[in-house]
Amino acid sequence: MPFEKRDPHSGAKIFIPTPSERAMVKQARELKKGLEEVEAMKAELQKLLDQAKKETS
Structure with missing residues (x-):
């Protein structure tokens, strides 16, 4: 729970x-x-995997 404090100017x-x-x-x-x-x-890894699949196909 945060500490509760009063502003000295406005209260x-x-x-x-x-x-x-x-x-x-x-x-x-x-x-x-x-x-x-x-x-x-x-x-990035998914992109590399997709490129590898295209190259092997």
């Missing part, structure tokens, strides 16, 4: 993420980036 509530929440968001971003890289490699 509005501000929610500050905890270190564990920041770490979780960072891991999620890294995972998404890694999955995008895997998808790109998968597409």
Whole structure:
């Protein structure tokens, strides 16, 4: 649960993420980036496989 704090000027509530929440968001971003890289490699490999099939046919 994020830390709740008041803005000294406006009195509005501000929610500050905890270190564990920041770490979780960072891991999620890294995972998404890694999955995008895997998808790109998968597409490249499929392209190479299709070329190899055409050459052998």
